[in-house]
Amino acid sequence: MQTVKVSDTPMEFICEFLTKAKEIADGNSNIPEELRVNLQKALDIACSLDGYLEKMSSQESAPLAELYKKSMEHNWDKVFEEGKTQFRLPKECITGLVEGQTLKMLVHMSKARRILEIGMFTGYGALSMAEGLPTDGSLVACELEPYLKEFAQPIFDKSPHGKKITVKIGSAMDTLKELAAAGEQFDMVFIDADKSNYINYYKFILDNNLLHLSGVLCVDNSLFKAKVYLKGTTDPNALALQDFNQFVSSDPRVEQVIVPLRDGISLIRRVPVTPAWAGTQKKVTDDEVFWGVNGRSILDRMRLDGKVAYVTGAGQGIGRAFAHALGEAGAKVAVVDQDQLKAECVAEELKLKGIHCIAITADISKLADVEVMIDSIVSKWGKIHIACNNAGINMNSASEDTTLEEWDKTFSVNLRGTFLCCQAAGRVMLNQGYGKIINTASMASLIVPHPQKQLAYNTSKAGVVKLTQTLGTEWIDRGVRVNCISPGIVDTPLIHSESLRPLVQRWLSDIPAGRLALVTDLQAAVVYLASDASNYMTGHNLVIEGGQSLW
């Protein structure tokens, strides 16, 4: 039996009516050829659009393709007649490829981590959105029909993203109440259930703060087969959506746009509004605490877009993590290392993440190398806003055996090198009237780590802290802040050396946090110190050691 395609979207209706008109025209010899030709052109434009969008959009994953096929082939009338579903479910209500990919794109663009879907059907939209979530992201899908959870779950289980989805069976409004009572909040909400309740879902979500302030609310079918804007509509669902669209468009708490994709998707975002508390003692203090400094919320104030940074010792370990963190936060990054290959490898990694970067080879203990490094960055990008002087070395020896060579070598990289970099970058920054210098010191500047013996290292790092304090106070009134980070014992390739490995167990018993530091534990600190959010901080030694220096 051939299934007749039922028009469901404005474009499908245009196509259906144009096809009928063309048939009439073709059957009537009095119709001028020009009208026929123009009808055919309109038909080609209208009827080829959806297919083209499907072809050009990124293709669905194998589990999504399977879900779609299974949903289309299922006999929904039969399961309804057998009493397995409360309602007769039309398979056309599935979101499908273009809408699914649109939702997934919105998840990426809004950087959503928590999503709420109201009306899951067989889970095509849910799985599409889950695919866009980070590994620790989650999606709650509300669905009335228990049958649909059983239908979708085996395919969710086949997808690496399925475990992000929790299906809540029952009336969506009951689930919303439950979520609100638990204080839940979502970055993205997709409303796609019973149309007559759209307005209730919307009001409940906004009134109960279920949508994060910077979140996005997507609403499906907001054009409802074009009936929302055609006169004389009597369809109760279309009337419900008409009221819904009207209500949202005049709601001062949000901004909205209706995108004419498929049956229409409304994109709605919350905007901060000054509440009308006239006549009460409550009032909004109209200041930067309320609106954010320069209108930027605290997380935005840690962004480094447009900034130029360099990181020395960026070929591995802490420096590599710093380079990634600064780049992820928006800065252009010069990856500096004395090992050319390592610098180039990390620069390649950054490029893969879309970060502007260059690789520079320099031995920071040599004045000439430092000058070339600074000149190359300035000639490439014109400025230096962020200088991460991170390169350092550590050699172990009992103090009575420490050779002058070891002492000089350690000091020439750790202290002389840091000074050379601070001075060269500082000169550029003082000229600009702006700069953030972040030196890598060490917990060894505060305590004497043991049992390993590292006199030269400890002393040089204490010198880095004093260098930081002195420059930090000398340059702040000219816009240059100098701070340092003192990591505890970091799990880097360095500590896996033959000589240090046996000490790890010993160190662990000295660390309240019960583990060594990871380079990723230090990334937020460097971004904070590099950003304008830390502008009042200078000469500070930011210690990140899992509490080790306190025991």
Ligand SMILES: C[S@@+](CC[C@H](N)C(=O)[O-])C[C@H]1O[C@@H](n2cnc3c(N)ncnc32)[C@H](O)[C@@H]1O
């Ligand atoms: C348009 S379909 C959803 C399509 C789905 N979002 C997708 O991506 O394919 C609507 C779904 O909402 C469900 N539904 C209808 N009324 C509901 C309610 N009051 N509470 C929860 N789910 C409901 C229906 O059972 C149906 O599965």
